[in-house]
Amino acid sequence: MSAIASTIFYLLFTSFICGRAQTEIKPGSSLSPTTSPTSWPSPSGQFAFGFYRQGTGFAVGIWLLGKKNNTVVWTANRDDDLFSPNAKLQLTTDGRLLVQTEEGEEIAIATTTTSSTSASMLDTGNFVLYSRNSRVIWQSFNYSTDTILVGQQLSSGQQLVSASSMTNHSSGRFRLIMQNDGNLVLYPVNSASLSSDAYWSSNYLGYNYDYLLLNKTGNLFLVDSTGKKADNILYTAKSPFKNNTIYRATLDSDGIFRLYAHSEGGSNSILWSALNDTCKVKDICGFNSYCTSIDHKLPTCHCLPGCDFIDQNDSTLGCRRNFSESECRNGKENAVSYHMFAMESISWGGGNIPFVQKQMPKEECSSTCLEDCNCAAAIYQSGICSKHEFPLKYVSWDMLDNSTAAFLKVGNLSLNYSNGAFETEHPPSNLTTSNESIVKIVYVILGFSLFLCSVIAVVSHLIYKMRVLRYKRLLDIGDLGLNYEDVALRTFSYKELSRATNQFREELGKGSFGAVYKGTLYRGRRVVAVKRLEKLVEEGEREFQAEMRAIGRTHHKNLVHLLGYCSEGSNRLLVYEYMSNGSLSKLLFGDVRHPYWEERVRIALDIARGILYLHEECETPIIHCDIKPQNILMDEFWTAKISDFGLAKLLMPDQTRTFTGIRGTRGYLAPEWQKNTPISVKTDVYSYGIVLLEILCCRRNLELDVLEPDQVLLSCWVYNCFVAGELHKLVLGEDVDKKVLENMVKVALWCIQDEPALRPTMKSVVFMLEGVTEVAIPPFPTDDY
Structure with missing residues (x-):
C-alpha cells in the first residue's frame, strides 16, 4: 500500500471510529458560556468544543484539556466580537450551527449547503x-487558524x-x-510575501510538495500529490512516545512555528522549533525598532x-x-535642527528600498x-x-557584525526621548556636528533672527485669517442640532485619513455628495472605506449630519x-467598514454569474431585516429614503x-409621518413622493x-431591450x-x-401597492418571507395596470 493510501486509510479509519464512539450531538442541542453544559467533549475527554473565556467575553472554539491550563487549537470567527454570558451556541432543529446573541442576532459558526x-x-x-x-459536510480541520493536529493537512495556498x-x-x-511552489514559508502578516519579507522557509522551492502533514507518531513533513515525503523531514521523532500522546504544530504569537507533544499527565514539551531565536522573526518589534535577547x-x-x-x-x-520635522528649503534640511547618530552592528534588510544608492566615503554618507x-x-x-526614508522595518542588531555602519537623523530638540535600555547597551558615538559648525550656527542665528521672526509673524497672521474664514463659513451653516457627545464614534484627523487612503488614490465609487475611497488603518490590519464629502455648502453639511445622526448609534x-x-476645518469625512464584494447592483446586473436561488432568498431576508x-x-426610527441595489x-x-444614509430622514419618537423634499432614485420612489403628501x-x-x-x-x-412589450x-x-400562473x-x-418563489412574489406585490396603508410593515414582510405568516393574494399594485 502506498504512503498516501496509508495516510488516507488512517484518516478515514480514525474519523469512523471516533465518530461512532462519540455520543451523537442532535439538532436542538445547545451550550451556554456560564451554565452547564458549556462544551461538547470528545469520547476520550481530551478535546472539547464550545465556549471558552477570552478576556472579558467568550469565544467559540476547540481546546485540548490540560491539568492546569487548556490549550486552544481552533477558534471560530476569531476576529469577530466576543460573546456575552447570555449567548447560546446551538445546533438548530433545521441543522444550522450558530450562536444566538443576547440581542437576538444569529452568527453562523459553520456554513454548509446541506x-x-x-x-x-x-x-x-x-x-x-x-x-x-x-x-x-463540514469539519473544523478544513478551516485552520494557528494550529494543525494529527491527520490535519495544510494544503497548497493555505496558511x-x-x-x-x-x-x-x-x-x-x-x-x-x-x-504553490512547494515551499513552506514564514512571513509577517503585513508584508507582500516576497523573499525579502520571509524569515524562515523549508527550502523546498520547486519540489512541488502539495501539503504539510503531522502524523500520529509525531513526524512533521511535506508530501507531494503521489504521497512522497520530502527528503528532509521537518521533524522526525527520535524516541517513541506513548500511544496516547497528542501532537500539535502551532504558529505561536511570537512568530515561531513549533511542534508540541502533550502527554497523558497533562504536561507538554517542545519537540521542534523553526527558529531558536525570537529576534530572528522579522517585524517582531515593529517599525523603527530592533530586538535583543540573552541566550x-x-x-x-x-x-x-x-x-x-x-x-x-x-x-x-x-x-x-x-x-518635529523642520522646514525644508531647496531640497536641503536646516542643519540646526538635526544631528546624525552613528551606530554599529545595526542594519535593515529587504523591504527597505533605498531612494539613493551611491559609492562615496563613509563621512560623506553621514553628512x-x-x-x-x-x-x-x-x-x-x-x-x-x-539612503532611506522612515519608517524602517526589519531592523536587526548583531553585536558580532561590524561590516556595516548606520547613521540615523535625530532631532536636536527631542520630545521627552528616553530609552534607558538603549543608552545602557549602546552609548552614543561621535556626532557629525563639530564645534566649529556650532560657532557658525550661532552667528547665523544672530544675523537672521530678526528676519525670521518677521517672516513667522506674517505667515502666522495669514494662516490665522484663512482659518477664521473657513470656520466662519461652517459656523454660518450651523451644527443642525448634532450633539457629538451622543455619537460613540472614533474621531480621525484629516492627515490620518489622507495617509490611510494614500492621498485618496483608489476610488471605489462616487455619489452626489462626494466620492468613496479605499484605505487601511492600524498598520494595514483594517481595510476601510472613506467617504469624502466635497460640497462644502449647506447641502453637504446636511448630508454629513444626516449620516452621523442616522448611523452613529x-x-x-x-x-x-x-x-x-x-x-x-472644512473637511468632512466618514469612515466605514470595507465591503469587499461590492454592491448588490453589480452582483445582480453585472457580467459575472448571477447569485444562486438560495443566495437570492438569503439576500432578500438580509435586506428586510436591516430595514426592520x-x-x-x-x-x-429612521426612514432610509433611498433603498436600491446600489x-x-x-x-x-x-x-x-x-x-x-445620506438621504435618511429621522422621526421623533411620537412621529409616524413627516414632510420632506423629494429624495431617492427614480424607479424606486413610492407614489406619495410625487403627491406632496407626508412620507412614512x-x-x-x-x-x-x-x-x-x-x-x-x-x-x-x-x-427596454426585452423580447415582449409587456416585459x-x-x-x-x-x-x-x-x-x-406562469411564474416559472x-x-x-x-x-x-x-x-x-410564489410566496416572495406575493410579498413584493403587497409592498408596491399604491396606497401606503395597504403595504405591510417590515416586520410583517420578514415574517412572511420566513414563512411564519401566510401571504394573502395581493390586489393590483397600482391603477396603471
Whole structure:
C-alpha cells in the first residue's frame, strides 16, 4: 500500500471510529458560556468544543484539556466580537450551527449547503457536521487558524495565522504559508510575501510538495500529490512516545512555528522549533525598532535613536519619531535642527528600498543624509551609501557584525526621548556636528533672527485669517442640532485619513455628495472605506449630519458599520467598514454569474431585516429614503448590508409621518413622493418591493431591450405572470423552490401597492418571507395596470 493510501486509510479509519464512539450531538442541542453544559467533549475527554473565556467575553472554539491550563487549537470567527454570558451556541432543529446573541442576532459558526442532521467532537480534535447519510459536510480541520493536529493537512495556498497573544486568539502578526511552489514559508502578516519579507522557509522551492502533514507518531513533513515525503523531514521523532500522546504544530504569537507533544499527565514539551531565536522573526518589534535577547530568550524591543514606543505597554507595536520635522528649503534640511547618530552592528534588510544608492566615503554618507530632506537614515557597507526614508522595518542588531555602519537623523530638540535600555547597551558615538559648525550656527542665528521672526509673524497672521474664514463659513451653516457627545464614534484627523487612503488614490465609487475611497488603518490590519464629502455648502453639511445622526448609534449585522468621522476645518469625512464584494447592483446586473436561488432568498431576508431594524428597533426610527441595489453592499461572506444614509430622514419618537423634499432614485420612489403628501416608513417598504422583484428575476425594474412589450416594466410583467400562473417564466432555466418563489412574489406585490396603508410593515414582510405568516393574494399594485 502506498504512503498516501496509508495516510488516507488512517484518516478515514480514525474519523469512523471516533465518530461512532462519540455520543451523537442532535439538532436542538445547545451550550451556554456560564451554565452547564458549556462544551461538547470528545469520547476520550481530551478535546472539547464550545465556549471558552477570552478576556472579558467568550469565544467559540476547540481546546485540548490540560491539568492546569487548556490549550486552544481552533477558534471560530476569531476576529469577530466576543460573546456575552447570555449567548447560546446551538445546533438548530433545521441543522444550522450558530450562536444566538443576547440581542437576538444569529452568527453562523459553520456554513454548509446541506442541512446537518448531527455533529460530533472527535478524539482527533476535529469537530464535524454530518448529513442524513452520515457524510461529513463540514469539519473544523478544513478551516485552520494557528494550529494543525494529527491527520490535519495544510494544503497548497493555505496558511496558518498566529494568535495576537497567548490569551487573545484573534488573528496576530505572522503567517505560515504552504506556497504553490512547494515551499513552506514564514512571513509577517503585513508584508507582500516576497523573499525579502520571509524569515524562515523549508527550502523546498520547486519540489512541488502539495501539503504539510503531522502524523500520529509525531513526524512533521511535506508530501507531494503521489504521497512522497520530502527528503528532509521537518521533524522526525527520535524516541517513541506513548500511544496516547497528542501532537500539535502551532504558529505561536511570537512568530515561531513549533511542534508540541502533550502527554497523558497533562504536561507538554517542545519537540521542534523553526527558529531558536525570537529576534530572528522579522517585524517582531515593529517599525523603527530592533530586538535583543540573552541566550536566545527573553527578547526585548528597543527604539532607534530619535524614536519612542507608540505604546509603552506594548513594545511590539513599534516606534515613532519623537521630534518635529523642520522646514525644508531647496531640497536641503536646516542643519540646526538635526544631528546624525552613528551606530554599529545595526542594519535593515529587504523591504527597505533605498531612494539613493551611491559609492562615496563613509563621512560623506553621514553628512549627505543630514542635508537631504528625504533622508531619515543611511547604511554604509562596502563603500556604498544607501539612503532611506522612515519608517524602517526589519531592523536587526548583531553585536558580532561590524561590516556595516548606520547613521540615523535625530532631532536636536527631542520630545521627552528616553530609552534607558538603549543608552545602557549602546552609548552614543561621535556626532557629525563639530564645534566649529556650532560657532557658525550661532552667528547665523544672530544675523537672521530678526528676519525670521518677521517672516513667522506674517505667515502666522495669514494662516490665522484663512482659518477664521473657513470656520466662519461652517459656523454660518450651523451644527443642525448634532450633539457629538451622543455619537460613540472614533474621531480621525484629516492627515490620518489622507495617509490611510494614500492621498485618496483608489476610488471605489462616487455619489452626489462626494466620492468613496479605499484605505487601511492600524498598520494595514483594517481595510476601510472613506467617504469624502466635497460640497462644502449647506447641502453637504446636511448630508454629513444626516449620516452621523442616522448611523452613529446603530449597529446591526445588515447595516454597514460606521467606524468614525473627521470634522476638521472644512473637511468632512466618514469612515466605514470595507465591503469587499461590492454592491448588490453589480452582483445582480453585472457580467459575472448571477447569485444562486438560495443566495437570492438569503439576500432578500438580509435586506428586510436591516430595514426592520431602522424602522422599529432603533432608538429613533429612521426612514432610509433611498433603498436600491446600489445602496446594498456585500461583505466578504456575501452578507447584504444597507449603506448610504445620506438621504435618511429621522422621526421623533411620537412621529409616524413627516414632510420632506423629494429624495431617492427614480424607479424606486413610492407614489406619495410625487403627491406632496407626508412620507412614512411605508416609502421604504415600496422601494424594498421593487428591489425584491429585481432580486428574484436578476433584472432591472425598467428594461427596454426585452423580447415582449409587456416585459419592459418588471412589476407589470411579474403581476401578469402571477395572475396567469406562469411564474416559472421569471426564472427560466433555474432550479427554484416554486412555493418560495410564489410566496416572495406575493410579498413584493403587497409592498408596491399604491396606497401606503395597504403595504405591510417590515416586520410583517420578514415574517412572511420566513414563512411564519401566510401571504394573502395581493390586489393590483397600482391603477396603471
